[in-house]
Amino acid sequence: MPVNALYTDLSDYYDLMCADIDYEAQSHCVHRLQQIFGNGGRRHLDLACGTGPHVRHFLDAGYRSSGLDINQPMLDKAALRCPEAQFSLQDMCGFSAGEPFDLITCFLYSVHYSGSIERLKACIASVHATLAVGGLFCFNVVDKSRIDNRLFASHSVAHEGSQFSFQSCWHYHGQGEAQSLRLSIERTCAGETQVWQDEHPMVAVTFAELQALLQPYFDVQVLEHDYERIAPWDQTSGNALFACVKI
Structure with missing residues (x-):
């Protein structure tokens, strides 16, 4: 399993590195997307969860939230932040779960960590296999x-x-x-x-390439990268939120 050496060495400083991120706004936005596009269920899994700040907000919103990451020092801190959550050391490009989830998230552009198109395909397949029917896969991405x-x-x-x-x-x-x-x-x-x-x-992918990878599995909505409002992607910006409902 590959491990990110920088994050392992500096895991104590990871939250400082992300201190300007509004985790609450991001989590609330995705909660709204789950109510609008998803099945409304509360079983949640966060891919590449890091130290668990998003998981904390979903727990506080009433979700039964879990997380996975490839970095054990991150997961140790996530468990302290969210003792009621379940965390596992797994690769998002090939993970398994004991039950289906209603919502799977991957924040902070972490879907790009899959590293190659083949591994991205494997991630998408793992997500699809783990989601309940009508469940939502939500992540942000940059167009190469x-x-x-x-x-x-x-x-x-x-x-x-x-x-x-x-x-x-x-x-x-x-x-x-x-x-x-x-x-x-x-x-x-x-x-x-x-x-x-x-x-x-x-x-590296374009939005069109990513949509082609997702559409065999999901009904795909491409949205503006704006956590304060929900709007279709404007066809020009290089960042977007993908809201993908399992078919």
């Missing part, structure tokens, strides 16, 4: 044809006497099924700065 390699996201946060700076960006070479997520983390404490840099291999 709309990636601007010059753009990046960054934020800084103070924690326990240290100042952290985080930066991330997509990089796509312009052809093929491989793109990458480039990360940079700086920690400054007592005048000394440490820098970690990593590049994660990710699968």
Whole structure:
């Protein structure tokens, strides 16, 4: 099973790296999508759940929520955050569950971690096999044809006497099924700065290619990447929410 070395080494800082993410808004939006498009059920599984912040919000909303990840240090922290949830060390591209789920989520573009089209197909097949009829698979994704390699996201946060700076960006070479997520983390404490840099291999797809992979299994809605409102994708932006109902 592949393990992300950066996240293993820096799992204590993962929540700081994601400190600017509104987990509550994301979780509430997907809850609304489940009510609108899904079967309304409350059995939930979060793929690539990390330290469990989304799981926490679904539990608080009345779901029976579970999570899986390939990183055990992340899961250990998720279990502390959500002691009533079930967590398992599994690969999202080939997982199994003892019962069907009504809602399966994959936040923070983590579906790209499948790494290749073949593994993405395996992920989709595993999700379909695990969902109940009418269940919803919801995730966010970036279109490779709309990636601007010059753009990046960054934020800084103070924690326990240290100042952290985080930066991330997509990089796509312009052809093929491989793109990458480039990360940079700086920690400054007592005048000394440490820098970690990593590049994660990710699968690259267009929205049209992804729809073609999903449509044999799901009724697919492509929506604007906006957690405050639900609207069809505008056909121009490079990020989208996919809401996929099991046929």
